[in-house]
Amino acid sequence: MKDADRSEVPYGTLDLMILKTLESMGALHGYGIARRIEQVAEQSLSLNQGTLYPALLRLEQRGWIDSEWGASENNRRARFYSITRAGRKQLSRETESWARTVAIVNRLLGNPS
Amino acid sequence: MIARRVAGLFRRRSLDARLDEEISTHLDLLSSEYQRQGLSADEARAAARREFGALQQMREVHRDQRSVPLVDSVSQDIRYAVRSLRRRPGFTLAALTILALGIGPNAAVFSVVDAILFRSLPFRDPGRLVEITGGSLHNQASLVMIRDASRLADYASYGDATEANLTGQGEPARIPVSSISGNLLDVLGVMPQRGRSFHRDEEMPGRGNAIILSHALWQERFAGDPGIIGRTIHIDDVVRTVVGVMPADFRFPTAETQAWIPATVDPRNDGYYWWAFSLSLVGRLHAGATPAAARAELKQVIPRIRDAFPWKMWPDWAADSNVVPLQESLTAGTRRRLLILFGSVLLVLLIACCNLATLMLSRGLARQREIATRTALGAGRWRILRQLFTEGLLLSFMGALIGIALAFAVQSILTRVLPANTPRVNEIAINARVLLFTAVAAVLSTVVFSIAPAVLLTRSSLHHSIHSAARVTGGRTSSALVTVEIALAVVLVCAAALMGRSLWTMSGIATGIRADHLLTARISPNGSTCHAFGSCVGFYADLLNRTRTLPGVQTAAAANTLPLATAYSAFAAELENHPLLPGHEADMLWVTSITPDYLAAMGIPILRGRGFTDLDAAGSEQVILVSASTAARWWPGQDPIGKHIRATWLKKSRRVIGVVPDIQATPIGQRYGPIQGQTWIPYAQPIDGAPAPEMTVVLRTTRDPLTYAAELRRQVRALSADVPITDVQTMEEVVRGSLATPRSTLWLLFSFAALALALGVAGIYGVVSWNVSRRVPEIGVRIAMGATPAAVCRMVLSQTVRMACVGIVIGIGGALAASRLLHSLLFGVSPHDPLTYVAGAAILFGTGLLAGYMPSRRAARIDPVSALRFD
Numbered sequence: 001m002k003d004a005d006r007s008e009v010p011y012g013t014l015d016l017m018i019l020k021t022l023e024s025m026g027a028l029h030g031y032g033i034a035r036r037i038e039q040v041a042e043q044s045l046s047l048n049q050g051t052l053y054p055a056l057l058r059l060e061q062r063g064w065i066d067s068e069w070g071a072s073e074n075n076r077r078a079r080f081y082s083i084t085r086a087g088r089k090q091l092s093r094e095t096e097s098w099a100r101t102v103a104i105v106n107r108l109l110g111n112p113s
Numbered sequence: 114m115i116a117r118r119v120a121g122l123f124r125r126r127s128l129d130a131r132l133d134e135e136i137s138t139h140l141d142l143l144s145s146e147y148q149r150q151g152l153s154a155d156e157a158r159a160a161a162r163r164e165f166g167a168l169q170q171m172r173e174v175h176r177d178q179r180s181v182p183l184v185d186s187v188s189q190d191i192r193y194a195v196r197s198l199r200r201r202p203g204f205t206l207a208a209l210t211i212l213a214l215g216i217g218p219n220a221a222v223f224s225v226v227d228a229i230l231f232r233s234l235p236f237r238d239p240g241r242l243v244e245i246t247g248g249s250l251h252n253q254a255s256l257v258m259i260r261d262a263s264r265l266a267d268y269a270s271y272g273d274a275t276e277a278n279l280t281g282q283g284e285p286a287r288i289p290v291s292s293i294s295g296n297l298l299d300v301l302g303v304m305p306q307r308g309r310s311f312h313r314d315e316e317m318p319g320r321g322n323a324i325i326l327s328h329a330l331w332q333e334r335f336a337g338d339p340g341i342i343g344r345t346i347h348i349d350d351v352v353r354t355v356v357g358v359m360p361a362d363f364r365f366p367t368a369e370t371q372a373w374i375p376a377t378v379d380p381r382n383d384g385y386y387w388w389a390f391s392l393s394l395v396g397r398l399h400a401g402a403t404p405a406a407a408r409a410e411l412k413q414v415i416p417r418i419r420d421a422f423p424w425k426m427w428p429d430w431a432a433d434s435n436v437v438p439l440q441e442s443l444t445a446g447t448r449r450r451l452l453i454l455f456g457s458v459l460l461v462l463l464i465a466c467c468n469l470a471t472l473m474l475s476r477g478l479a480r481q482r483e484i485a486t487r488t489a490l491g492a493g494r495w496r497i498l499r500q501l502f503t504e505g506l507l508l509s510f511m512g513a514l515i516g517i518a519l520a521f522a523v524q525s526i527l528t529r530v531l532p533a534n535t536p537r538v539n540e541i542a543i544n545a546r547v548l549l550f551t552a553v554a555a556v557l558s559t560v561v562f563s564i565a566p567a568v569l570l571t572r573s574s575l576h577h578s579i580h581s582a583a584r585v586t587g588g589r590t591s592s593a594l595v596t597v598e599i600a601l602a603v604v605l606v607c608a609a610a611l612m613g614r615s616l617w618t619m620s621g622i623a624t625g626i627r628a629d630h631l632l633t634a635r636i637s638p639n640g641s642t643c644h645a646f647g648s649c650v651g652f653y654a655d656l657l658n659r660t661r662t663l664p665g666v667q668t669a670a671a672a673n674t675l676p677l678a679t680a681y682s683a684f685a686a687e688l689e690n691h692p693l694l695p696g697h698e699a700d701m702l703w704v705t706s707i708t709p710d711y712l713a714a715m716g717i718p719i720l721r722g723r724g725f726t727d728l729d730a731a732g733s734e735q736v737i738l739v740s741a742s743t744a745a746r747w748w749p750g751q752d753p754i755g756k757h758i759r760a761t762w763l764k765k766s767r768r769v770i771g772v773v774p775d776i777q778a779t780p781i782g783q784r785y786g787p788i789q790g791q792t793w794i795p796y797a798q799p800i801d802g803a804p805a806p807e808m809t810v811v812l813r814t815t816r817d818p819l820t821y822a823a824e825l826r827r828q829v830r831a832l833s834a835d836v837p838i839t840d841v842q843t844m845e846e847v848v849r850g851s852l853a854t855p856r857s858t859l860w861l862l863f864s865f866a867a868l869a870l871a872l873g874v875a876g877i878y879g880v881v882s883w884n885v886s887r888r889v890p891e892i893g894v895r896i897a898m899g900a901t902p903a904a905v906c907r908m909v910l911s912q913t914v915r916m917a918c919v920g921i922v923i924g925i926g927g928a929l930a931a932s933r934l935l936h937s938l939l940f941g942v943s944p945h946d947p948l949t950y951v952a953g954a955a956i957l958f959g960t961g962l963l964a965g966y967m968p969s970r971r972a973a974r975i976d977p978v979s980a981l982r983f984d
Contacts, residue, residue, distance in 0.1 A: 029135075029138065029139075029142075030135055030138075030139050031138070031139045031143060034139075048165075049143070049164055049166060050136075050165045050166035050167065050168065050171035051166065051171065051174075053135065053136070053171060053175055054171065054175045057175060072138055072141075072142060073142065074141055074142060074145055076137075076138040076141055076142075077134060077138065078135065078138045078139075079131070079135050079138075
């Protein structure tokens with residue numbers, strides 16, 4: 001697949017994607033989160049995997065996710081992230097506002113959803 | 114969130130390690146995925162790297178994410194400021210000196226003002242304590258009647274600490290003892306550390322042989338004896354039982370007070386109960402009562418006290434009485450003086466700030482290109498302002514540190530020059546409150562001295578500053594700042610000059626005595642010591658006979674008080690031809706009891722009649738001397754000799770036998786109550802009762818009087834081992850001491866004014882020479898066009914003259930306004946004394962011109978050729 005066919009991660013949606021992934025999959029390490037997002041996007045999304053880590057740190061600083069050490073599939077030490085209660089609340093808020101934003105944009109673009 | 118970020122600052126290394134580990138696991142997982150897809154190990158690793166993205170950039174983002182951006186950039190600001198200050202050691206040194214000189218004296222003066230005026234009194238709930246002020250309600254009768262009548266407050270009384278003999282406890286000592294009403298400690302809300310306070314019934318005659326010791330006395334004289342309570346000690350020959358020891362920090366009414374005894378309240382002792390106006394009345398307001406309500410209540414009690422007097426008091430007696438918070442009344446004498454000093458030193462700080470602002474400005478203009486470059490590289494205006502402010506703060510705090518060191522020195526001088534009876538002197542210290550004040554002063558100074566330069570510097574637009582020909586000058590701002598400095602310096606110089614004139618006038622006042630070659634010493638025998646000599650008159654006659662024959666001693670005499678003393682005695686008198694009218698106030702006369710040789714010893718001539726001799730003894734006719742102005746006032750145009758004076762409460766009168774010149778009885782510049790004359794009586798013929806045991810001996814000597822001090826002690830010791838000798842000093846020291854307070858105020862004010870003047874002059878010099886160096890090309894052109902050196906010199910000087918004139922005019926206005934505050938401290942000089950102001954203006958103008966002259970000479974010597982190559 002050529003890079004040109006992939007879209008960049010829309011600004012501000014990475015957090016939402018990470019939270020949703022952790023909510024549905026439980027605890028995951030960074031690689032797992034990246035893989036999961038790419039799977040769901042069916043390779044239509046160009047995720048610069050490195051950008052995940054600052055995002056994870058940001059979410060952790062806000063108390064929306066937690067992390068702890070665990071063992072990865074290849075038996076390396078890996079940091080496993082999981083969503084917190086505050087994170088779930090944030091997720092539902094974000095989901096709602098995302099839906100609203102999408103609806104507004106759709107209406108503006110003339111294709112009522 | 115912020116907390117996590119701040120924590121991140123300190124865990125930087127461990128967080129970096131964690132990230133690295135996560136990344137390497139990630140890359141491993143990714144490359145094994147690629148290997149599964151069929152790539153070789155190396156290809157897989159490379160593909161993983163690609164997929165992951167820019168590693169280092171991600172690390173940076175991660176690091177930024179976990180840091181606190183402000184702290185990081187502030188620490189960057191500070192590092193930058195340190196570098197920039199280190200690069201210009203000359204500027205930094207000058208700025209630190211200015212700041213230390215501005216802040217140090219402020220910290221010192223604040224420590225004094227805070228301890229004496231601002232900090233609340235060390236008593237329970239001090240805001241409720243009040244004092245009754247005014248000149249009248251200071252006798253026991255008033256205390257008793259007010260105490261019984263008041264529903265709004267509990268009142269108590271204390272007397273000034275008077276010296277008493279402590280004997281039978283090692284070397285005999287004079288200790289200051291205050292006599293207090295039984296309830297005083299309860300009213301103040303202070304309990305003894307050991308034992309008990311006094312009971313009310315200890316005020317009754319014959320019941321009050323108790324004493325409470327100060328912590329210091331207990332420690333020093335009684336070695337902290339744990340069994341002190343119940344011990345008996347001898348105070349002025351009275352056996353007293355120690356009932357309590359006060360805590361170490363209880364120093365009331367003055368720091369020197371060593372013991373407290375219950376005042377004896379005896380209405381039958383007419384003379385004392387009604388006529389001794391020596392008490393201070395303090396009270397504790399009940400909950401909800403205000404000083405104003407207590408005042409109203411007091412006004413209702415006053416007529417009842419007035420009518421109860423055995424002698425009819427005048428109708429508006431005690432009309433000046435008031436109830437004021439104790440904190441105010443205790444410091445009433447020093448408040449104004451201290452606030453004036455505090456204000457002056459704040460002005461010095463303000464001048465220092467202006468001075469520094471001009472310095473910052475001229476340096477900052479030199480830095481315009483640097484600032485412009487930083488702006489061009491993307492630094493916002495706010496960021497640059499913050500940078501300049503950080504530099505200022507750094508300077509201020511370093512200056513404040515040096516200032517604190519300076520403050521310790523200034524403070525030790527300050528406490529030494531404050532009069533010894535200043536309340537709460539012992540509480541003065543450089544403490545946390547002083548440090549806080551200093552920090553606040555440093556921050557405010559920074560605001561004052563760095564705001565103007567910072568705003569001015571960052572306002573200039575980019576291309577202007579990089580293009581060097583069109584730089585912002587800042588010349589106006591600097592001139593304005595220097596003008597302010599001059600104006601403030603004029604205020605301080607004029608204030609110091611007024612105080613100086615006042616002190617000059619005071620020291621020029623004729624005391625009426627010859628103060629040279631006189632030794633004075635306070636001798637305080639007990640009544641029992643006197644008994645051994647028949648009487649105290651006998652004791653002193655013996656002592657004076659022994660000392661008179663010492664080689665080098667011309668005259669030996671004694672008096673109950675010295676001239677210029679703060680303690681004096683007076684009596685209510687009826688003078689011949691002036692019968693007392695019912696309903697009128699009795700006239701008060703100063704009275705000094707003296708031995709026959711006293712007038713000769715002090716160098717006081719007898720103008721008419723005769724002085725006292727040994728024949729004016731207890732049994733002979735009662736006689737009195739009056740001063741010239743007393744005679745002129747009461748018996749104008751008549752011969753005062755042979756007139757009679759009678760103490761109002763006695764039947765027998767005294768005959769005037771001589772007239773002497775007027776003698777300065779009180780410290781110069783101080784007035785005590787309404788006194789209508791000055792008199793002298795023989796020691797052997799006291800106004801009432803027995804001669805007082807305590808006297809001051811004076812010796813007129815041929816050599817340095819202090820060399821006779823040891824011999825005098827030996828002679829006293831030879832008469833009796835139990836007689837304390839205190840206050841051994843020359844009469845010249847007494848005269849100097851009486852001016853100690855105005856002199857110390859003057860010295861402080863004078864040093865602040867000198868500091869202000871120095872800073873102001875430095876400001877003029879700095880701004881003018883900076884202007885000259887900035888205008889070198891222009892001046893070069895002028896000289897090349899034919900301007901003479903004199904003309905150039907004049908041109909540069911004219912700027913100085915403009916700044917000086919405007920500053921002086923504003924300053925004189927300020928000084929005139931400020932002089933109203935000085936009014937009560939001045940003696941013999943009007944606060945608007947024109948000569949002082951002219952002198953102050955002349956000093957500023959002269960020094961200012963001198964400061965401007967040096968750079969103007971430099972301007973005149975500019976070589977046009979090299980000047981034109983300058984830029």
